[in-house]
Amino acid sequence: MSGHINDTEITDALVAEHGLTPDEFKMVCDHMERIPNYTELGVFSVMWSEHCSYKSSRKWLKKLPIDGPQVIQGPGENAGVIDIGDGDAAVFKMESHNHPSFIEPYQGAATGVGGIMRDVFTMGARPVANLNALRFGQPDHAKTRHLVAGVVSGIGGYGNCMGVPTVGGEINFDPSYNGNILVNAMCVGVARTDKIFYAAATGIGSPVVYVGSKTGRDGIHGATMASAEFDDASEEKRPTVQVGDPFTEKLLLEACQELMASDAIIGIQDMGAAGLTSSSVEMADKGGVGILLNLDKVPCRETHMTGYEMLLSESQERMLMVLKPGREPEAEAIFSRWGLDFAVIGELTDTGRMVVNHEGQTIADMPLAPLADGAPEYDRPHVPTPQAADFDMALLADAPDMADALTALMASSEVASRRWVYEQYDSMVMGDTLAGPGGDAALVRVHGTQKALAISTDVNPRYCFADPVEGGKQAVAEAYRNISATGATPLAITNCLNFGNPERPEIMGQFVGCLEGMGGAGRALDFPVVSGNVSLYNETNGTGILPTPAIGGVGLLKQLDKAIGNRFTAEGQTIYLLGDTAGHLGASLYQRDVLGNDSIFAPPTVNLAAEAAHGALVREAIDKGLIAAAHDISDGGLAVALAEMAIGHTIGAEITAQGDAGFWFGEDQARYVLAVTADNAMAFEALADGLPLHKIGTTTGAELKFGDTVTISVKQLHDLNEGWFPALMQG
Amino acid sequence: MQASVIVFPGSNCDRDVAVCVEAAMGTAPLMAWHGDATLPKSDLIVLPGGFSYGDYLRCGSMAANSPIMREVVAQAEKGAAVLGICNGFQVLTECGLLPGVLMQNKGLNFVCRNTRLKVSNNKTAFTAQYADGEEIIVPVAHNEGNYFANDDTLKQLQDEDRIAFTYAEGDNPNGACLDIAGICDKAGRIVGMMPHPERRAETALGGEDGKRMFTGIVEALS
Numbered sequence: 001m002s003g004h005i006n007d008t009e010i011t012d013a014l015v016a017e018h019g020l021t022p023d024e025f026k027m028v029c030d031h032m033e034r035i036p037n038y039t040e041l042g043v044f045s046v047m048w049s050e051h052c053s054y055k056s057s058r059k060w061l062k063k064l065p066i067d068g069p070q071v072i073q074g075p076g077e078n079a080g081v082i083d084i085g086d087g088d089a090a091v092f093k094m095e096s097h098n099h100p101s102f103i104e105p106y107q108g109a110a111t112g113v114g115g116i117m118r119d120v121f122t123m124g125a126r127p128v129a130n131l132n133a134l135r136f137g138q139p140d141h142a143k144t145r146h147l148v149a150g151v152v153s154g155i156g157g158y159g160n161c162m163g164v165p166t167v168g169g170e171i172n173f174d175p176s177y178n179g180n181i182l183v184n185a186m187c188v189g190v191a192r193t194d195k196i197f198y199a200a201a202t203g204i205g206s207p208v209v210y211v212g213s214k215t216g217r218d219g220i221h222g223a224t225m226a227s228a229e230f231d232d233a234s235e236e237k238r239p240t241v242q243v244g245d246p247f248t249e250k251l252l253l254e255a256c257q258e259l260m261a262s263d264a265i266i267g268i269q270d271m272g273a274a275g276l277t278s279s280s281v282e283m284a285d286k287g288g289v290g291i292l293l294n295l296d297k298v299p300c301r302e303t304h305m306t307g308y309e310m311l312l313s314e315s316q317e318r319m320l321m322v323l324k325p326g327r328e329p330e331a332e333a334i335f336s337r338w339g340l341d342f343a344v345i346g347e348l349t350d351t352g353r354m355v356v357n358h359e360g361q362t363i364a365d366m367p368l369a370p371l372a373d374g375a376p377e378y379d380r381p382h383v384p385t386p387q388a389a390d391f392d393m394a395l396l397a398d399a400p401d402m403a404d405a406l407t408a409l410m411a412s413s414e415v416a417s418r419r420w421v422y423e424q425y426d427s428m429v430m431g432d433t434l435a436g437p438g439g440d441a442a443l444v445r446v447h448g449t450q451k452a453l454a455i456s457t458d459v460n461p462r463y464c465f466a467d468p469v470e471g472g473k474q475a476v477a478e479a480y481r482n483i484s485a486t487g488a489t490p491l492a493i494t495n496c497l498n499f500g501n502p503e504r505p506e507i508m509g510q511f512v513g514c515l516e517g518m519g520g521a522g523r524a525l526d527f528p529v530v531s532g533n534v535s536l537y538n539e540t541n542g543t544g545i546l547p548t549p550a551i552g553g554v555g556l557l558k559q560l561d562k563a564i565g566n567r568f569t570a571e572g573q574t575i576y577l578l579g580d581t582a583g584h585l586g587a588s589l590y591q592r593d594v595l596g597n598d599s600i601f602a603p604p605t606v607n608l609a610a611e612a613a614h615g616a617l618v619r620e621a622i623d624k625g626l627i628a629a630a631h632d633i634s635d636g637g638l639a640v641a642l643a644e645m646a647i648g649h650t651i652g653a654e655i656t657a658q659g660d661a662g663f664w665f666g667e668d669q670a671r672y673v674l675a676v677t678a679d680n681a682m683a684f685e686a687l688a689d690g691l692p693l694h695k696i697g698t699t700t701g702a703e704l705k706f707g708d709t710v711t712i713s714v715k716q717l718h719d720l721n722e723g724w725f726p727a728l729m730q731g
Numbered sequence: 732m733q734a735s736v737i738v739f740p741g742s743n744c745d746r747d748v749a750v751c752v753e754a755a756m757g758t759a760p761l762m763a764w765h766g767d768a769t770l771p772k773s774d775l776i777v778l779p780g781g782f783s784y785g786d787y788l789r790c791g792s793m794a795a796n797s798p799i800m801r802e803v804v805a806q807a808e809k810g811a812a813v814l815g816i817c818n819g820f821q822v823l824t825e826c827g828l829l830p831g832v833l834m835q836n837k838g839l840n841f842v843c844r845n846t847r848l849k850v851s852n853n854k855t856a857f858t859a860q861y862a863d864g865e866e867i868i869v870p871v872a873h874n875e876g877n878y879f880a881n882d883d884t885l886k887q888l889q890d891e892d893r894i895a896f897t898y899a900e901g902d903n904p905n906g907a908c909l910d911i912a913g914i915c916d917k918a919g920r921i922v923g924m925m926p927h928p929e930r931r932a933e934t935a936l937g938g939e940d941g942k943r944m945f946t947g948i949v950e951a952l953s
Contacts (some may be wrong), residue, residue, distance in 0.1 A: 153840070157841075160782070160872070161741070161785065161786070162784040163744070163781060163782075210847065213767060246782075246785070247785025247787065249738075250741055250743065250782070251740055251741075321796040325752075337766075422843075423842055423843055423844050424840050424841045425838075425840070425841075425843060426872045427782075427843055428843065428870055428930045428943075429743055429872065429930075430746070430747060431746075431750060434936070445812060445935065560935060602797065648787050
């Protein structure tokens with residue numbers, strides 16, 4: 001055959017285009033014992049991309065705590081799995097779709113949501129909740145509105161059609177994301193512990209089966225794109241963004257669930273980043289076998305696709321399975337009933353190699369082990385982030401008064417109500433959403449039981465930038481607090497580590513610092529990491545994002561009728577502040593949005609022993625029915641927490657505590673605001689004996705009164721809080 | 732009594748509504764497949780919410796032409812009670828069992844939130860357990876819920892008392908004509924509505940206002 005793509009000469013320029021360094025290419029040649037052909041180069045390039053190989057991050061990821069009696073499956077599979085009792089398991093993961101979402105926000109975000117759901121249902125779980133951690137540039141940046149509208153619409157477009165509720169998440173705005181937005185999608189599913197499916201493929205001769213959508217040319221080299229910085233020409237990368245089809249994924253979900261009810265499946269893996277290549281390499285490598293693929297059998301959407309294109313396509317809604325021999329007919333019957341493609345495209349071999357045939361030729365023949373695990377592990381140079389100075393109290397000299405500061409914060413980009421966003425998400429489908437968006441953590445009932453999962457996503461990138469170690473700790477601690485505030489017990493986390501270019505030592509220093517903090521907090525709070533994702537090179541023209549290691553926490557509430565919310569529920573309740581307040585304003589929202597100051601000051605330190613003790617008290621008190629409402633204190637400090645509790649049901653409060661700006665707006669950690677009815681106050685105080693518990697006021701009326709001097713209408717705070725987002729989007 | 736929930740490819744509220752029907756009836760409904768040409772004789776047929784056929788053509792139009800719908804229409808004409816919720820309402824208008832059309836929301840975005848509804852007609856087979864004019868809270872979740880019909884049809888609906896639910900004043904989420912949230916046929920046995928009563932049928936989910944749709948029809952048919 002003349003003009004075959006594999007006849008292309010492998011030049012240095014072609015190697016560089018594939019994102020491999022000269023040293024890496026030499027390693028490839030050593031593994032191959034010859035120069036790879038064009039197709040093989042493409043396969044190595046995606047498997048060894050940062051996105052697939054974690055080559056810059058692996059060394060540090062290994063230091064995270066990943067064990068615990070609750071852990072059934074830690075990192076390394078499609079998603080993490082934890083035990084939630086009664087033979088049930090929660091299966092979850094968070095993943096980034098940053099680069100595609102900046103280039104094409106609707107499809108980028110949609111396929112991010114679709115991809116993370118496939119990771120979860122590949123494991124045998126039914127997805128029951130989606131969350132999204134989103135970061136955009138400054139609100140008035142020329143692209144921000146377009147990106148917000150597109151991303152939100154894409155998330156809704158996919159999740160709503162799938163019939164999986166989107167129950168929570170977070171959104172931040174910061175100029176560092178002007179050229180690199182972050183779209184981190186989390187999915188939580190529920191499975192039976194004895195029906196978890198893994199990727200490992202075993203059994204020489206077992207059929208390799210392709211199911212789902214047809215393969216097109218979309219998304220080729222998406223994983224490589226996600227492993228490079230952006231520049232001004234990044235718009236040209238639009239063709240590498242995949243296009244989502246949630247309807248097909250819904251059918252794929254139902255068909256997989258139906259087949260999974262049988263015992264026909266040996267291994268299953270979704271085709272995500274690097275598509276057919278990574279799914280077949282991972283399955284065969286994990287099973288310690290070889291794989292033979294016949295691309296003539298791959299269902300294609302377009303004509304004249306080369307083997308190279310089929311192997312690297314990131315077309316969505318596809319799965320690869322290894323079935324028990326002879327079970328193909330029953331599997332095919334299920335998939336064709338759901339109107340999906342089903343094709344036997346290969347078989348397992350004992351060669352330890354991946355051999356790919358197409359149109360009568362062997363177009364690739366590669367050893368599997370180096371593809372899967374042979375990418376170099378880099379110990380990139382890293383310099384610790386310099387110790388930031390303490391907050392400069394002199395900045396408070398001309399600070400606005402308390403009322404003005406509070407109203408400004410309630411209408412700030414970080415605190416403002418996200419209603420405009422979450423009303424575009426179906427948060428209630430499946431009929432198990434007990435608490436949707438707007439609470440500290442979302443609560444989703446495990447279908448048919450009296451227990452619920454509490455789920456929250458958290459990180460404060462300002463803290464991580466000023467002090468990566470404390471910031472990394474704080475992200476884990478805040479997820480722990482948000483889950484505890486509902487009454488649930490925190491069980492495990494997933495993470496999505498978004499950073500700039502790891503080849504710059506100061507960025508690598510942020511990464512190392514954040515992971516150190518995260519690991520310490522995970523160990524101290526018995527909150528291990530069971531899955532995750534790393535997204536590096538979030539840079540444009542050499543400017544990186546704030547370090548953003550997003551945490552997705554999952555907890556269990558054993559009796560759902562014990563759950564409480566974060567709004568005042570009635571007048572006459574005693575308001576307590578749990579935790580010590582030093583008045584820490586460094587890296588606070590008050591510093592940024594009230595003082596308008598962007599100097600780097602040290603963020604609050606995290607006392608993990610206090611986090612554990614305070615969390616335990618809150619959970620025990622909720623379990624005993626002593627608490628009416630609980631709210632974690634975070635952005636904007638105590639005053640904002642009180643205002644948020646008030647605006648929910650328009651119930652005001654008289655606050656008798658007194659303090660300065662640091663007291664009201666400081667972001668000291670390990671703190672909660674708790675509302676307790678009069679008849680429970682004594683019992684609660686007794687339970688809290690020995691912990692820093694302060695009575696600070698009483699719920700009453702329709703105003704927030706701070707001492708005798710400051711009175712603000714709750715309705716005014718509500719309206720300010722609700723008004724910001726719609727005003728932004730109307731432009 | 733026999734109840735059936737029709738499952739189209741892309742239906743995603745089929746389980747949710749089946750849970751409510753079972754709670755009201757004591758036995759699980761039949762989950763009927765869109766591709767089947769026959770449907771066991773059913774006293775109650777529910778067309779659930781979701782994105783049948785991806786909503787890639789006009790919402791509900793593909794489902795309206797699926798084999799099972801010939802059976803649904805035939806049984807409806809013989810007096811079976813039919814409830815179409817959200818996408819199911821769109822299917823009912825597409826197959827001609829109910830008049831009008833559901834257009835894209837006026838605000839151009841998908842909207843999911845609780846809405847206050849007024850029970851405009853408590854004499855249908857589904858609404859007898861509500862007081863006339865009662866205000867209830869039921870959530871919506873749709874992108875195409877903007878009910879539209881020509882003036883003659885709207886007048887006919889009013890004259891024949893066929894508006895089952897309206898959004899309470901100031902709470903119309905989609906721009907629907909006359910604030911219409913749900914309508915019925917002349918006999919009051921076929922009801923289509925955009926709000927999801929199955930999502931508010933137990934206190935754990937915030938309230939039970941939707942539950943009486945299901946207990947009401949079971950009482951009427953038993």
